[in-house]
Amino acid sequence: AQSVAQPEDQVNVAEGNPLTVKCTYSVSGNPYLFWYVQYPNRGLQFLLKYITGDNLVKGSYGFEAEFNKSQTSFHLKKPSALVSDSALYFCAVERGNEKLTFGTGTRLTIIP
């Protein structure tokens, strides 16, 4: 069965510093990996995805993520955090069964 883990419930970063939100996955075969963001009282919004090709994926709002097959990771990164990046971030994985499996989420707080 496919699964995804977000080991940190909460990440705090000072404004202007680089940020990383961690995600590891477990699937058989090649994974399809996604990051979504949820702002308060809103639905999830798509940030980026990895299907195949270049391991570094660039997405919305200056975010990027690196697919690392050997470490089964897909960490979300941004070089310079903004206060407006504060939100709940979800990693998700799909492996050919039409269904996404979501992680439990990481709450990112950017401190001014």
Place this chain on the structure above:
Amino acid sequence: NAGVTQTPKFRVLKTGQSMTLLCAQDMNHEYMYWYRQDPGMGLRLIHYSVGEGTTAKGEVPDGYNVSRLKKQNFLLGLESAAPSQTSVYFCASSGPNGGTDTQYFGPGTRLTVL
């Protein structure tokens, strides 16, 4: 385009009551999904549909039923609500490539069962 809309936004039910949540999308998407979001558990898939007239069970289907009579609508029903069904419910839709396509989410329905 409105994208994905959900009705109602909030609802309070008593144990044993029934209700239907409506999801509508105007993107002509084939796939539609119902999730529930609970603190510390992320999103869990309840039911999904790969096209008009089709439905399939997700991770946590018990106590829920769904119907997809029209391509643009996906209904989630609770026949006899229980306090364990207190949650925030999200609908999503995606294009013909299923799992590799981006999912577009509605704003959510906050349901409380007393």
